[in-house]
Amino acid sequence: MSIMLLVVTGGLIATGIGLQVWASGPRGQGRRYALQLPAVLLYSLASALFLYSIFPDSVSEGRAMGFGLGGAAGFAGFFMLASYAWLSKTRPQDETASALKAVERENARLRKRLDSALAARDDAPVPLARSTRDETPIKGNRRHQLGLITGNLANVLDVDVWVNPENTRMEMSRINEPTISATIRYHGGSRDVGGHLVVDRIALELAERMAGHTHVAAGQVLITGPGELRESHGVKCIAHIAAVEGEPASGFRQVMDLERCVRNLLGEVDRLNEAGEGLRSVVLPLLGTGGGNSDLGRTAEGLASAAVGYFQAHPASRIRTVYLLAYTDAQVEVCRSVLTVLPELNGSAGK
Incomplete structure (x- = not known):
């Protein structure tokens, strides 16, 4: 097994995990679907490299409808497609979260304006x-x-x-x-x-x-x-x-x-x-x-x-x-x- 492939595989997995952790935080709210897709791609590439390093004879082969995969590449492709299908279901949640975040920002802006107006008042109420x-x-x-x-x-x-x-x-x-x-x-x-x-x-x-x-x-x-x-x-x-x-x-x-x-x-x-x-x-x-x-x-x-x-x-x-x-x-x-x-x-x- 190639040490270089292991290092690259570990790097891809670590990058994917980091991206998912960041997407799950407050800054990723409303964009988790978009941010997790690259993470899934990184996991898929990492799994493909790892399996190819174990099964170097695994190959891709042409099939009907243009392109098909077999062996280790087929497993990685299946993993990626299944992950995409699951993540696509989170899109409405992201849209709702994004709209809610926009409302919260607007409310915070209005409240801040109100607080500033009250703090700036030095004269007695009229x-x-x-x-x-x-x-x-x-x-x-x-x-x-x-x-x-x-x-x-x-x-x-x-x-x-x-x-x-x-x-x-x-x-x-x-x-x-x-x-x-x-x-x-x-x-x-x-x-x-x-x-x-x-x-x-x-x-x-x-x-x-x-x-x-x-x-x-x-x-x-x-x-x-x-x-x-x-x-x-x-x-x-x-x-x-x-x-x-x-x-x-x-x-x-x-x-x-x-x-x-x-x-x-x-x-x-x-x-x-x-x-x-x-x-x-x-x-x-x-x-x-x-x-x-x-x-x-x-x-x-x-x-x-x-x-x-x-x-x-x-x-x-x-x-x-x-x-x-x-x-x-x-x-x-x-x-x-x-x-x-x-x-x-x-x-x-x-x-």
């Missing part, structure tokens, strides 16, 4: 004076959609359900505080001609719903009437959700499981729909972000993903649209980026 409204369809779902409402909640009209991100004690904010809770409490109460709150309708009803309890579980939802908001804003009910937890001398922090909050919220709205209510739209603030003790991007993405997930799990839901509420320019930028990045959505929110 509240938006004008209210706008956009909807974004969900892929493969003509019944439901996600949307974005900008500006102050007090300017939002004709949305059936307003969501109040409340603490686990269900204690509404004082009416002079810059919070969603205070906005709902003030505008939902009865006021005198001077604009002073004289009947605290929603806070009183919420206290009744607590039925003497001091706390609720994180993510729990309590429903109250809209008070004066029914006539002034077209609101049908208020969904108070326990989205923040407080500790003495430490303030409030966002609850851990935002997905459960959204699932409980939409499930409660659909329960009311089954009881005869016609609740088709929900405006959802960025739960637990008012105090600044949370990740704005993570919160917006979590809420949007949870809403899409709920609609996918409940295709018969009578809710038509869930709107994220973005009060400041920073929140609008984050929400629009999230609605652009989510792969389950078509298009993007208004620009």
Whole structure:
């Protein structure tokens, strides 16, 4: 047996193994079929050289249809053809992997742009004076959609359900505080001609719903009437959700499981729909972000993903649209980026 043939055979096998290992790594994703074909060819040549070195009298001979192989060359040829047939079945997987990799690159680019935009902001978020409204369809779902409402909640009209991100004690904010809770409490109460709150309708009803309890579980939802908001804003009910937890001398922090909050919220709205209510739209603030003790991007993405997930799990839901509420320019930028990045959505929110 020739030492030179053994060295060449070993080199071909080692090269083929190296090429397959590289093709199986992350850099070879989407090209494994194309990269493994040369490896198979190297194995075939190596096997042919090895067999010829053992059986030097093995020859190739002409056959019908042009060309045929016999002996060691025939074995190598059979090995190569069988390998090609097997590898050809991986082509659709490579095409799928390549498309997935392109989507992941695009998502990474958009996320990086969003992170850069947030990191570059040195100025304080600016509240938006004008209210706008956009909807974004969900892929493969003509019944439901996600949307974005900008500006102050007090300017939002004709949305059936307003969501109040409340603490686990269900204690509404004082009416002079810059919070969603205070906005709902003030505008939902009865006021005198001077604009002073004289009947605290929603806070009183919420206290009744607590039925003497001091706390609720994180993510729990309590429903109250809209008070004066029914006539002034077209609101049908208020969904108070326990989205923040407080500790003495430490303030409030966002609850851990935002997905459960959204699932409980939409499930409660659909329960009311089954009881005869016609609740088709929900405006959802960025739960637990008012105090600044949370990740704005993570919160917006979590809420949007949870809403899409709920609609996918409940295709018969009578809710038509869930709107994220973005009060400041920073929140609008984050929400629009999230609605652009989510792969389950078509298009993007208004620009």
